[in-house]
Amino acid sequence: KMSASNLKPFTVLVEGNIGSGKTTFLEHFQQFQDITLLTEPVEEWRNLKGWNLLDLMYKDPAKWAMTFQSYVTMTMLDMHRRPTSTPVKLMERSLYSARYCFVEHMMRNGTLHPAQFAVLDEWFRFIHREIPIDVDLIVYLKTTPQVVHDRIKKRARSEEQCVPLSYIEELHKLHEDWLVNRTFAECPAPVLMIDADLDLSQITEEYKKSEHQILKRAVDVVMQ
Numbered sequence: 001k002m003s004a005s006n007l008k009p010f011t012v013l014v015e016g017n018i019g020s021g022k023t024t025f026l027e028h029f030q031q032f033q034d035i036t037l038l039t040e041p042v043e044e045w046r047n048l049k050g051w052n053l054l055d056l057m058y059k060d061p062a063k064w065a066m067t068f069q070s071y072v073t074m075t076m077l078d079m080h081r082r083p084t085s086t087p088v089k090l091m092e093r094s095l096y097s098a099r100y101c102f103v104e105h106m107m108r109n110g111t112l113h114p115a116q117f118a119v120l121d122e123w124f125r126f127i128h129r130e131i132p133i134d135v136d137l138i139v140y141l142k143t144t145p146q147v148v149h150d151r152i153k154k155r156a157r158s159e160e161q162c163v164p165l166s167y168i169e170e171l172h173k174l175h176e177d178w179l180v181n182r183t184f185a186e187c188p189a190p191v192l193m194i195d196a197d198l199d200l201s202q203i204t205e206e207y208k209k210s211e212h213q214i215l216k217r218a219v220d221v222v223m224q
């Protein structure tokens with residue numbers, strides 16, 4: 001029974017590298033009224049009381065990565081905890097990709113000082129232990145670094161223009177280790193992989209496949 005104030009909607013995390021088409025994927029599901037879409041709050045990261053934390057972070061990572069990632073953590077927790085009245089909730093990225101992809105990368109490459117990493121890691125562990133975060137499915141938009149690097153250039157989001165291919169490659173490897181190889185971190189839900197290298201015209205077929213899986217699983221879960 002799909003109660004109106006749905007306490008535990010079927011929650012899907014949409015994960016993938018920068019430029020992998022997450023926002024486009026979410027927009028595809030706007031056609032369904034039974035789904036709440038929560039896109040990544042990039043605009044909040046670009047304007048917190050007038051401060052563009054995203055730009056500050058890209059311009060001087062050593063100085064601003066900690067500030068940026070701690071604000072990202074708060075905005076992600078806000079999204080996880082957002083009550084929805086629909087039976088299905090799609091979220092762009094998560095506390096998990098925040099910790100296992102971005103923070104992990106910034107610690108490994110020395111952008112985050114070990115003491116800063118320790119604080120962010122403790123925040124993640126505390127939240128993970130004390131606050132129920134429900135995830136039922138992860139849709140992984142799998143891409144190759146060169147393809148998304150070209151898209152980032154085309155998309156021309158100003159803050160990202162200096163992002164080197166090496167950064168995209170490292171983020172790709174962390175997504176693969178987390179969601180595919182399962183080498184270093186827990187995966188909180190089953191993973192549905194989508195070939196997101198496909199360009200817009202071809203990818204709608206790919207989305208339709210996931211549509212069936214998402215809506216079918218959602219019905220199974222909610223009708224239990």
Ligand SMILES: Cc1cc2cn([C@H]3C[C@H](O)[C@@H](CO)O3)c(=O)nc2[nH]1
Pocket residue numbers: 018040042054072076093094095097098099102160
């Ligand atoms: C959870 C999470 C999302 C996220 C995005 N970003 C960056 C990558 C992109 O340039 C931009 C929008 O996704 O923000 C980041 O540095 N750290 C993040 N952590």
